[in-house]
Every structure is written in structure tokens, then in C-alpha cells.
Amino acid sequence: MGRIKKKGISGAAKNYITRSRAVKKLQISLPDFRRLCIFKGIYPREPRKKKKVSKGSTAATTFYYTKDVQYLLHEPLLAKFREHKAVAKKIARALGRGEAGDAARLEKNLIPKIKLDHLVKERYPTFIDALRDLDDALSMLFLFASLPSSQHVPAKTISLCQRLCHEFEHYVIVSHSLRKSFLSIKGIYYQATIQGQDILWLVPYRFVQRTGGDIDFRIMGTFVEFYTTLLGFVNYRLYTSIGLVYPPKFNAKVDEQGGELGAFQLEGKGVSTNGNTTNGDKPVVVNPEAQAIADKIATLPGTEEAESETEALAPVDGDEEENTEGIDKFETTAPDADILPQPQVTGAEAASLFAGMVFYISREAPKAPLEFILPAFGCKRVGWDASLGDGAYTTNESDPSITHQIVDRPALSDAEAMAVPETTNGGAAAFKAQWPRSTMPGRTYVQPQWVWDCINQGKLLRPDIYAPGAELPPHLSPWVKPKKGEYDPNLPLQLQEPEVEALEEVEEDEEDEEAASDAKDASSIESGDDMAAIVDRDSSVEAGEGMDVVSSADEEEDSESDADAGADEWEGFESDAESDVSEGEAARIRHQRELEAEATGMAIEPEAQTTKSKNAALRKKAVKKRREEEEERERQKMMLSNKKRKLLKRIEYGSNKRDTEAENLRRKRRRIEKAKAAANAV
Structure with a gap:
């Protein structure tokens, strides 16, 4: 018989550790533990079975991987944190005794300097890994570059973020790496393609930023501290890869006068003072030692990035240039086929x-x-x-x-x-x-x-x-990109609205026109001139006038209208032969109505009546077709299992929700277009 295992010493209970136990194991404070985890890229984990990990407890607890905490035991920053804690105690003791000079001396000379260079190399073994993780870094640094200086955000941090962001923008300008941009409510989104990696970041608008008291700037400041180191490494590698000297020269006077990007002067092969590649201009004199270092780093063998960069910088023959001038465009073979993603533009x-x-x-x-x-x-x-x-x-x-x-x-x-x-x-x-x-x-x-x-x-x-x-x-x-069936603002309504919706819209327009004409007739009858004419006509009534005589044509029209109303109320078991009116029958009815109107002296618009009847027939046919499709779909659902039927129900719920949103957007656009047409007509 095997040995009975104790509860909580293996499995999930051993793989996870609580935050309080991790802090006690590392022997550091909770703020230092948070800071160290941000620097190392270690985040809390949620176990699948929380009861087994917490030994039956259901209290809210933060868990980490035990291996991650074990990995932190060998971090050199732990010694720096302990040194900082010891110096902080000495400074507090000096301030308690009233020795402000000694406290300032201790803070100036004994506070340890923390460098994060080894963490950047450790977390990003290759340069492509750093580029893939650059989205959040750029968004955070551009945010801090636009913040006002305060007690929580010192001016030194803001100026560092501004300098790094402007250096990155200069590289994007010189390399023509920017591809897309979008003006949103949050700010301006930019997307650049650098060495095959799409980098997307957000830049806030230049408004007065008001920081609230519910923002934890200590956590954000820790991220900024790591991101500044990361972006400094990335900028150095990007500048040297295209033969530029890093860091670029910075003119403080121009920056004080609002120069921003103009305060930086790039140096390198084929680069002018304004940061643009020269086209016949006199190049800037470059420091030969700095340029030699840049060339050496740019042509380092042994990595895929360096080989791709040297191939991009190497001259090519004329035939190859002709073949690589444009990029291929993928075209669909059928009108209803899926839209293929097109390649982006070249530099x-x-x-x-x-x-x-x-x-x-x-x-x-x-x-x-x-x-x-x-x-x-x-x-x-x-x-x-x-x-x-x-x-x-x-x-x-x-x-x-x-x-x-x-x-x-x-x-x-x-x-x-x-x-x-x-x-x-x-x-x-x-x-x-x-x-x-x-x-x-x-x-x-x-x-x-x-x-x-x-x-x-x-x-x-x-x-x-x-x-x-x-x-x-x-x-x-x-x-x-708009998908099939969704609302597309670029297309006209006629190309994206369903057939039933289009026919309903036509009928609504006709009803609105009839209501407007009836209102216009009523207003004209109520006018003073018409009333006077009616009074004069009543005073001279001849034989046969003033009596309502119902003709046979009127009786037929009333009977036809009653029949149409009954058909609209209940369609019944209607066949295709009864629903579809033949062209010969429609022509015969139209001719009969014209003869009756000519005999009675009444005005009739045969084309309008015919169009209305055709629209009603088409709408009835479309509704019937849609009903048949729904019935066929319900019959197919009956053949599915219960699990698949529930899955299909969730899919249909999302599809119907998207269709409803698209229909509401089309209806809103239709109202706006009608209002514009009415305003233009006036």
C-alpha cells in the first residue's frame, strides 16, 4: 500500500502561492514586491480550482506561480531594494533629530541607483520581441509626455518621455514607416510597420489634462520607469540600423520656443538638418568615430535582423527595382466572394x-x-x-x-x-x-x-x-472592415438594404406623399376664395346638382378596395398563381380603368396606380419567400441535437442583434437624407 499524501503539498496547491506568502519569502515590502513584479513581467494568476489551492477557503486571494516567485529570489534588484530601505531609515532618523543637512547628504550620496538594462535584455532576447511589446510602452510614454508636472509626476520624467517620443517620431519620419492613423474620441491612433511588425499606439489630444485623486501614480510611474529604458534601447537600435547617430542633437532654445520635433537635429549618411533625407543637398558633417560605431552595429552578422537590414540597404540592379516598384493586389474571382486582405503600401x-x-x-x-x-x-x-x-x-x-x-x-x-x-x-x-x-x-x-x-x-x-x-x-x-450584412457608411442605401426593407420604404414614401397631398387639398379647400366659390355655387343649384350619384364604376372600385383590404388583413392559403398578377391581366385592368375614368370625367394616374400595385405584389412575394426560408430553417433545426441547437441559438442571437443595429443605422441615415433633400428643395 502506497503512502498517503497529505493535503496541500502537491498538485495545484504546490504550483500556486499567495501574495502574502511571496512577500514573506522574499523579505521585502508590498510596494517593492509590486515594483519588482512589474519590472520582471510577472503578473497574478487565477487557478482553475481555487478551493484546492486555498485549502478550502473562498476568500478573495491573489495567487502567483511558485516558480515565478522562486525565480525572483535570484534577482539583483532585491539587494538594491534592501540598500534603499537601509538608507531610508538613516534619513528618517536624521530628520527626527532635526539634522536636515545630514539627511540631504545621505540622500545625495547613499541612495542606490537602479538600472534596468539587464531586465530589458532578459525579457526581450531578440529585437523583434521588443518591437512586438512596444504598443503599450509608446501609449504610456505619450500619455505622460502630455501630462502637467505635479507632485506625483515630476517634470524630469515628463521631459524624458517627451524626448524619447520625439526621437521615435523622427525615426518614423525618416524611414517612412507610418501606415495608418485615426482620429478617435480618446486621441489619435497611429500604426507604423517597423521590420515587419505592426506597432499601434495612442497619442492624447493637446488638451489641459486634469488628473484625479483616484489614480495610482506609483504603479504607473513604475511602468514608465521600465518603458523609458525599453524605448531608449529600441531607439538606439533603430537609429543605428539606418545609419543615424544616436542620440540626436537637442537644441534646448528651440524647444523652449515650442520647436518640439524641430529641436532635434539628426546626423548620419544622407540626412539633412531637418531630419529628411537629402536630395542633392549638402550633407551634414558627421563625427567619424560615431559614424564608424553606427556602421559597425548596423552591419553586425549572425542575426536575421542584421541580414535583412543589410539586404535592404544594399544597392540592387535596375531589373530588380522595376520588379519591386509596386506590390501585388489580390482581387476576388466572384462578386459574392470574401474580400481578401490587401497588402500594405511600401515605404x-x-x-x-x-x-x-x-x-x-x-x-x-x-x-x-x-x-x-x-x-x-x-x-x-x-x-x-x-x-x-x-x-x-x-x-x-x-x-x-x-x-x-x-x-x-x-x-x-x-x-x-x-x-x-x-x-x-x-x-x-x-x-x-x-x-x-x-x-x-x-x-x-x-x-x-x-x-x-x-x-x-x-x-x-x-x-x-x-x-x-x-x-x-x-x-x-x-x-x-465592414462584413457582409453589416452597415457600411461608404455604400449607398440601395446596395445594402434588404429587398423587403426597400419595398417597405417605397410604400412609406408613397403614403407620406399621399398624406402631404391630402393635407394640401384640405388647406386649399379651407381658404377664403374656395369657400366663396362654394357659396356662390350653392346659391345657383340646378337640376341634378348637389346629389351624390353612385355609378357602377364607383361600386366596382369600392368592391375592389374592400377585396384588397381583406387580402391585406389575411393572406390565407394563397397560391403562387393567385399572388402573382400576370402582365396581360394588369394591362386589361388598367385599360378598363382608363375607359371608366374617361366616361365619368374623373382624373386618374394609371402609371402611379400600376407602380403601387407592382410594389405591393413584390413586397408580398418577398415576405412569402422570407417566411418559407424561416420555415425551412426551423425544420432543419429539428434535426440537430440539443447541444448544437443551443449553440445555433446563441449564434442567431448575435446575428439578429447585428442585423437590428444595421437596420437602425440605415433608418437613421434615411431620415437624415430625407431631411437634407427637403432642405435643399426649400
């Missing part, structure tokens, strides 16, 4: 989107994102108003070299549409733009959304749709 195509254009950013437009996006897609010269900061190509709004101006103001009136010529000293007339009072001739004025829509679609869109004051098209997320 050369992104670099040529805004090439040859000169942009000017008005002072009401967002300068920071446009200053980043436009050069990333090939624009070499970007100017803005002097009030937005330093570093612009030009601050003169009347510069004749400007081809596009980004404005976000109402439209101009006809009297203010052209620029007022200003006479110079030489007698020649020079145009001076004073927006919104005047515009420069030959210049294109667009709203900021035009830039985002152009880069998301990979082509230049019509600027007249995005003119100042114009109603902009919907700005859709480039990462969400």
Missing part, C-alpha cells in the same frame, strides 16, 4: 504621397500631429503660424510657394473669396492672404481630415469635398 509609396507639396498649417489646426504625419508621407516643407512655435519652414502665410493650406474655420462669403492685391514699392501687385477675409489664388484650402483620409486610403482625395466649411464625409477607422 516608397508612402514617401511619395505628399511629395512636391508645401503645406501651411493655420493657427487653429492641430500642429503637432500634422507636423509628424506630413513629413512621414513625403512632404519636405511644412510651415505654420508663428504663434504655434519655432521650427517651421515659413511663418509667412502669403508665401507663394505654399500649395496647400490646412484650415479649420467656416466657409468664406462670395465677397471675401479672393485675395486683395497689395501694391509694393516697385508698383507690382502682390497678393497678401488674410484668412478668413481672403484666399491666395492657386492655393488649395482643405480641412485637417483630408490628410488623415488620404493616408488611410493611400491616395490623394478630392480636396473640394474637404473644403473649409463643407460637410465632411464620415471618418472611419482603417482597421475595421
